[in-house]
Amino acid sequence: MMTRRQRIRAALLTWYDSHARTLPWRVAPDDPRVPDPYAVWLSEVMLQQTTVAAVAPRFERFVARWPTVEALAAAPAEVLMAEWAGLGYYARARNLHACAKAVAERGGFPRTLEGLQALPGIGAYTARAIGAIAFGLEVTPVDGNIERVTARLEAITDPLPGARPVIADAVRTLFDDGPRPGDTAQALMDLGSGVCVPRAPRCGACPLLGDCQGAGKGLAAALPARAPKAVRPSRHGLAWVATHKDRVFLELRPPTGLLGGTLAPPTSPWVEGGPCDAAPPFAGSWRPVGTVVHVFTHFRLTLDVMTAAVVPQALAGRAGQWVERSGLDGCGVATVFRKALALVPEA
């Protein structure tokens, strides 16, 4: 007689053996090779707060350019930032570099949860993901996917974020301390990504349907419950895009804070309330070329874009660089400023 836990784990792994996604950083379930901790770490950091579709091509570029953690550690920071541009949460790129240096220095990744979690940019989730997938530690990472799968499986109706510890306990009880921990974690991720999806779960395709208490109660689509969302404030600002022939003037933003370490045109402060009337950073025949709306996690930005043809001498003493418009891809410009620069007509 199998217990419910045994049934769930067996069904999950059997499903994974035939349905595992093929991903650039993944070792297939029937492949005897051991996953490369560098690839597991890099992919998991890139995947924090984002999606497989966005990460896959960027991951391939990263490993082609830096095949080992030692190579990444030796990369110049601005080159790494340029490769990261567009992926968001730029502190991850800074921490990635710091982590690579620390790992190269100590001669490899630590093989314990505590050792992993002490590294920059590796928290409770990523430590468990690397531990389970790369080192076979019998632990289960809890990301949004696994949280959702588990809340449904166990019909946990308390709202997030308060329910987080309850769900984490359920994950431990069901999935820790068993065989194939890396495949178990990846199976849960694939299930959450393709079957047990947020809005309209495909319960008919789920290998765990028979043991899913949420589906049994008709609750699956409604779980996990969430506390009411906070209202997102609105801020306004101006961006000044100086042009000279086929170049635009960009500055390096401060290393920490919003979009830290990325290249951007000069902007006004971004203030709550109506349009602002800040003075341009330097003289020019400024004219408006349009407006960009960009939504950040904690506010919505309306950016009015101004442009002027400016001779470089007029900016003498101002730190920054004139960048060719054709070279803007790969040079560390965040998405909001790519949208702004796209509004500026060719000289």
Place this chain on the structure above:
DNA sequence: AAGACGGGGGT
């Protein structure tokens, strides 16, 4: 405990 921190995808 709460807030800061991007961007992309579905509807």
Place this chain on the structure above:
DNA sequence: ACCCCAGTCTT
């Protein structure tokens, strides 16, 4: 156009 999604670090 709007809504939803998702880890780590700092304060």
